């Protein structure tokens with residue numbers, strides 16, 4: 386073939402055509418997962434929209450079988466709604482959204498999620514997506530939309546408006562191909578984990594097997610994360626040169642202070658000096674070589690850490706509450722790390738470990754910006770961090786994920802989560818992200834290790850005490866006989882001594898650790914004041930008795 390022949394075949398590819406061929410990249414690689422993806426995109430958007438509008442989310446999800454491998458999916462929220470003009474492009478055009486061009490902690494980022502669901506639906510059943518939306522102005526807009534795949538533009542099949550109805554929110558109705566299952570990586574599991582990570586949300590889920598309702602565990606919205614500018618540490622040459630071209634700042638110093646977070650004039654001047662570029666130079670005139678020098682200068686400049694108000698982790702208490710509510714463990718402990726930066730973007734890690742109780746098998750629960758990640762576990766930075774830990778050091782068997790009744794909850798929040806693909810199922814393995822997760826899990830594992838070794842020691846002592854008690858009767862009789870003391874008194878002293886030893890051992894074993902639902906809470910009566918004095922007195926009495934016990938032998 387000649388170049389001219391190739392030329393006849395070379396033409397632009399629309400993003401919709403690309404994903405029509407590659408729907409697996411968007412997560413639509415099997416029928417079970419497809420249903421999950423649609424529900425997930427709808428619910429994630431509903432949670433984003435309600436939170437951004439400062440509304441406590443009330444979300445309704447229905448999955449109903451309407452034919453052979455054909456399902457109706459309804460997702461309804463009480464969010465701000467979508468203005469009429471935007472409805473067609475939001476649902477009928479891939480790569481169209483409000484979250485891509487900013488740095489803000491959101492569930493969605495790419496502007497592809499919900500239109501991908503429209504695309505899959507029309508590919509499998511040929512049906513449009515039905516949208517009902519109102520901004521609360523008394524007008525309810527209804528659209529039926531498909532995607533013109535060749536042009537990546539919305540195709541309006543039907544539109545209408547109903548006036549005089551008071552309601553605000555968005556309701557989506559898909560008629561799609563799929564398969565409904567209730568195993569590990571399924572819609573019920575996604576909704577359950579979503580409820581754990583979003584205790585402020587009220588969710589009703591009507592599935593083919595009945596209704597499940599998740600009530601609010603918190604009556605206020607989480608802290609609203611602020612939108613931020615990028616952090617200079619980690620900014621790459623390509624991004625820096627584009628920013629230099631596009632900025633409205635007139636000098637290099639004002640460019641550095643206005644386009645990046647936490648850069649003051651003093652630091653900006655220091656960077657200019659190190660890079661040997663005049664402070665007042667116009668950003669647009671900075672050449673590639675100078676930009677390279679700027680990057681080098683930044684590397685050796687101490688910068689303040691990113692602000693924490695751009696990140697909204699759940700917080701130790703909420704994570705623990707969620708885990709206790711859903712898993713009912715014996716022990717639970719959690720850690721929230723300080724914010725860190727990858728590629729100039731802040732992120733933060735929180736980890737919770739729950740052990741024993743109703744947990745029977747090892748379980749890893751991965752979350753990114755409050756969204757549960759159910760697929761591609763092996764490719765995820767969270768799994769890599771966990772399996773890279775030497776669990777033996779903390780008293781667990783071997784490497785990998787320890788074979789314990791242990792649930793590991795890891796939540797990464799970031800102004801931009803680095804997903805490994807458009808389906809947003811796994812977090813990319815940036816070394817600094819793996820390191821942060823590892824440190825957090827290790828710290829929790831250390832606490833859990835202490836608790837478990839204390840528990841083992843306690844069980845061992847209990848065993849010894851039981852053996853001791855087995856021979857108590859005989860010993861009491863012997864002491865009483867040999868010492869001439871009243872048998873009842875010996876018995877009383879003896880019992881108290883056993884109890885006091887039991888209490889000493891428990892105090893030693895439980896010093897300072899985080900045992901949320903610990904065994905002493907469940908089984909021990911309150912101890913009296915002056916316990917230690919009584920204990921000392923009993924010890925003296927017993928020693929006295931034992932000395933008398935020895936007397937006949939020594940005398941004899």
Ligand SMILES: Nc1ncnc2c1ncn2[C@@H]1O[C@H](COP(=O)(O)OP(=O)(O)OP(=O)(O)O)[C@@H](O)[C@H]1O
Nearest residue numbers: 430434475482483484493494495496497498499555
């Ligand atoms: N229920 C909703 N209420 C209000 N606005 C919504 C709703 N669903 C979607 N939107 C708007 O539509 C846009 C596109 O949604 P879409 O899911 O396609 O992309 P995204 O959420 O921005 O990113 P991602 O592709 O990662 O999901 C959103 O950015 C948001 O502005």
Ligand SMILES: [Mg+2]
Nearest residue numbers: 430493498499
């Ligand atoms: Mg989305």
